[in-house]
Amino acid sequence: MDSPNLQKDALAAFGGDEKCWQSSDDASSSRNSVKSFTKKPPKKKRNGKNDVETPILVMGMPKSGTTSINEFFVCNGYKTSHQFCGGQGGSRNLSFCGSIIKSNIEKGYPIFYQTGYYDVYTQLDVEMITGTIGNSKGDCYFPQVEALNEIHAEYPKATFILNTRDTSAWYNSVANHSMMNDRLALCNITGFPPTRRARKEDFIELYEAQISRIKSFVQTYPSHKLVEIQIDSDDSAQTMVDAFGGDINCWKQANTREDVRQKQIELQQRRRQKYAFQNSFTFENDQSLAGMKNITTMQGLIDYYRKQQEKENGDVTYLSEISVDEQLHSPTLVMGLPRMGTASLREFFSCIGLKTSNQFCSGHGGLRNLSTCSQIIQSNVMRGLPAFHETGDYEVYTQMGLEYISSAAEDSHDFCYFPQIEALEEIHAQYPDATFVLNTRNVFKWLESVNGHMDLAKRLALCNITGYLQTDVTSPSDLLLLYSLHEKRIKDFVEQNPSHRLVEIDIDSPDAGKVLVQKFGGDASCWGQKNTS
Numbered sequence: 001m002d003s004p005n006l007q008k009d010a011l012a013a014f015g016g017d018e019k020c021w022q023s024s025d026d027a028s029s030s031r032n033s034v035k036s037f038t039k040k041p042p043k044k045k046r047n048g049k050n051d052v053e054t055p056i057l058v059m060g061m062p063k064s065g066t067t068s069i070n071e072f073f074v075c076n077g078y079k080t081s082h083q084f085c086g087g088q089g090g091s092r093n094l095s096f097c098g099s100i101i102k103s104n105i106e107k108g109y110p111i112f113y114q115t116g117y118y119d120v121y122t123q124l125d126v127e128m129i130t131g132t133i134g135n136s137k138g139d140c141y142f143p144q145v146e147a148l149n150e151i152h153a154e155y156p157k158a159t160f161i162l163n164t165r166d167t168s169a170w171y172n173s174v175a176n177h178s179m180m181n182d183r184l185a186l187c188n189i190t191g192f193p194p195t196r197r198a199r200k201e202d203f204i205e206l207y208e209a210q211i212s213r214i215k216s217f218v219q220t221y222p223s224h225k226l227v228e229i230q231i232d233s234d235d236s237a238q239t240m241v242d243a244f245g246g247d248i249n250c251w252k253q254a255n256t257r258e259d260v261r262q263k264q265i266e267l268q269q270r271r272r273q274k275y276a277f278q279n280s281f282t283f284e285n286d287q288s289l290a291g292m293k294n295i296t297t298m299q300g301l302i303d304y305y306r307k308q309q310e311k312e313n314g315d316v317t318y319l320s321e322i323s324v325d326e327q328l329h330s331p332t333l334v335m336g337l338p339r340m341g342t343a344s345l346r347e348f349f350s351c352i353g354l355k356t357s358n359q360f361c362s363g364h365g366g367l368r369n370l371s372t373c374s375q376i377i378q379s380n381v382m383r384g385l386p387a388f389h390e391t392g393d394y395e396v397y398t399q400m401g402l403e404y405i406s407s408a409a410e411d412s413h414d415f416c417y418f419p420q421i422e423a424l425e426e427i428h429a430q431y432p433d434a435t436f437v438l439n440t441r442n443v444f445k446w447l448e449s450v451n452g453h454m455d456l457a458k459r460l461a462l463c464n465i466t467g468y469l470q471t472d473v474t475s476p477s478d479l480l481l482l483y484s485l486h487e488k489r490i491k492d493f494v495e496q497n498p499s500h501r502l503v504e505i506d507i508d509s510p511d512a513g514k515v516l517v518q519k520f521g522g523d524a525s526c527w528g529q530k531n532t533s
Helices: 006-014 066-075 097-107 148-154 167-175 180-186 200-220 236-244 287-292 298-313 342-351 373-382 424-430 443-452 456-462 476-496 512-520
Strands: 021-023 035-037 056-058 126-132 135-141 159-164 225-230 332-334 402-404 415-417 435-440 501-506
Touching: 056 066, 066 159, 066 236, 097 126, 097 135, 126 180, 135 180, 148 200, 159 200, 167 180, 167 200, 180 200, 200 225, 225 236, 332 342, 342 435, 342 512, 373 402, 373 415, 373 424, 402 456, 424 476, 435 476, 443 456, 443 476, 456 476, 476 501, 501 512
Parallel strands: 056 159, 159 225, 332 435, 435 501
Antiparallel strands: 021 035, 126 135, 402 415
16 A cells, blocks of 8 residues: 555655655556656757757767767756766765666666756667677667657656767777777677677668668657757758857767867866976066076076075086976976886986876775786776866876786686776867877887786786787787887878877986986986896
């Protein structure tokens, strides 16, 4: 028997109108519920001519402009969810929308229960899955594929956005985005069964099938309004404004090289007071600065400080050149492979006073309690968070990669991840002005070092590194290919994204210390080759 206070308790917990409470004794109900309480968003009117029925659901596949669509709606004042959903008055914490929706369907709940009741859901799906076929972990679920009938049952007038782009461009984006193609291949999507490695043709078929599926569904259920937008077309902004109103300037193609400047997160620019001097002093009320009044050049300022220090402390050797490259921005990211002087670089940057991380990050990923920078960055990428979220806010990251792996290639449960290979786009999205250090060395010395350092060659072979075939054994030619491909990868990326400054350093060169000082300031004595082998 129903509690007489059930309606009162529901209204107190969720708010809304008591008219929304009704008995559902219909035995044919797909959810077999006795009571239903659904708080439906109201119809929204965004400009003088457009009535928009909410929720607005983005029904295309990932990497089809969902971030751009999200930013458009947020900019125009809609309550918008992108990938993550959170319950209002519910017990669930913030989680992937796809995971919550999948759980609701399994439990027979309304599918948007405890998602947060947003005006707009710009990414319903979740594809956070790892492992192998038959031995995978994580969630992969596409409500826009698997739950169309349930969506219609709860919101028969919801507005659908079918977002598309050039098919080849879509596939290339999926293939180059944090192993998304491998993750999708592990998913069990209708019409796209799990496979060890899907072909390009399989992905194209999946993509085109989704377009046909949505169009056919809306034709069957015309109570839904369908808005089609090709996100890479010249009139995409006008299409959005015509359909939803708002400011056309709110439309920007996000996560593209062309628009990176517009979507960048505000970059923290720390300047080292010990070595970075300003020539805009006020002399009138400070006699200690009187000797600087006529200084007009940076070198003159350096000479002045040197003389002042020598008067106070005798000969001072640590005061050297400040950075001659004023266009370098933090964070500084060391992008080379293991055994290329990361320990020496860590010592240098620490010595000149920069907050420096080498392999371990003190942020621990917050409550995730992860030790290494690599683990935190991979976790952030998989959750759609900024790449360096909760790493510890360092000025320099000298070793981002990790290759703790020892088991057989086909049954690998250890950890191996190189952000400088797998997460370049995510790094660029958060820090489009970051300084890249490409540390190299004589390739034959590198081969000798890799082969002689704690089975590193074998560990690298067992890793699933983009462009480096996972195998139980490796050969010098494999390692040489990894070396050359990675050097080319970083140089090409900076050429395509010139907002980054690239500092190349040959750690074997006798001029390595001088190059670092010229670029970053400090003293050449801070450079010493560590772990040489």
